[in-house]
């Protein structure tokens with residue numbers, strides 16, 4: 001033993017661990033500043049337990065919480081041409097893509113899956129704001145078409161969770177062409193008589209708002225989500241006027257007839273099940289499973305053994 005093992009190494013370890021622990025285990029709520037423990041936060045679907053602020057949630061985490069037993073099957077999305085314009089700003093487009101893939105662990109900005117929610121079969125698509133701001137490029141267009149085709153084939157409703165900064169500028173006009181493409185995909189569902197439900201999450205803006213995100217049969221939004229085409233700052237600078245409080249937020253849009261519902265994330269699943277079953281003319285959702293059969297009490301004919309302890313009374317069925 002010497003001063004290196006006793007003194008230097010612990011100092012070095014503490015320096016590194018000190019830096020890592022808060023980042024991994026704690027998240028600061030951007031609204032109220034409360035430090036939230038990661039497990040507590042993910043148990044509450046990334047909603048602040050103190051002020052109810054809805055933080056971003058990845059499509060994979062959302063699907064895990066949405067589908068029965070967290071079980072879903074991914075729907076394959078055809079790959080588009082990579083970097084069609086050889087686009088370059090401060091970084092090359094393929095480099096940006098690789099960085100986004102590394103940080104999110106996802107291939108692209110949209111995840112499509114099929115499964116059951118509340119025993120109601122659906123196809124779902126969710127946009128990942130963490131992946132290049134959820135921007136709509138050719139892949140997202142392909143994903144929505146794949147989702148709509150799958151839903152039509154299986155005769156299932158489509159539920160879409162939007163989150164985007166708009167179209168992907170690195171794909172130029174090709175990203176803007178996804179607006180009519182996705183509109184046609186939604187039209188395909190309409191012709192097949194299948195419900196299309198959109199859940200708008202914070203933020204949904206630009207070309208996404210101008211196409212598939214506003215074409216739902218039912219439009220639901222998460223509380224306080226920013227939903228707009230051009231953002232409030234741009235509008236303020238253009239018209240040189242102060243905008244009203246809460247402008248372009250979910251509650252404001254609900255009040256002005258742009259939305260059908262504003263629903264808390266923790267209540268969203270139940271609400272989706274009810275709506276989907278109503279639209280599909282299915283019986284009302286089962287709220288709870290029947291309790292598992294308890295070991296049967298000894299038959300009446302059997303002579304009770306006086307030495308044996310009395311059987312425990314059967315537990316009342318748990319309701320939730």
Ligand SMILES: [Zn+2]
Pocket residue numbers: 029030031032033034048049050051052053
């Ligand atoms: Zn908070």
